[in-house]
Amino acid sequence: MVELTTEISTKEAIEELKTQIKRLNTQAGQMKMDLHDLAEGLPTDFEKLPEEAAKTYEVYKQLDALKKQLKDWEKKIK
Structure with missing residues (x-):
């Protein structure tokens, strides 16, 4: 299971999140x-x-949450 993180959004963290999203x-x-x-x-x-x-529902739920987190982080870094 992929967990959401509350770390500060840096370019490196965003790239790691993108990698997690790609795998998921x-x-x-x-x-x-x-x-x-x-x-x-x-x-x-x-x-x-x-x-x-x-199981499929849970994976898509996680994927949705990670995509929302990515959007949030990308807004903060701009």
């Missing part, structure tokens, strides 16, 4: 495809659906 975005995309594949195979493995959907 890749993970989120893979999870989205896995969830799609699971949904296409329904009703097979339907019992996996709630857990996979919850």
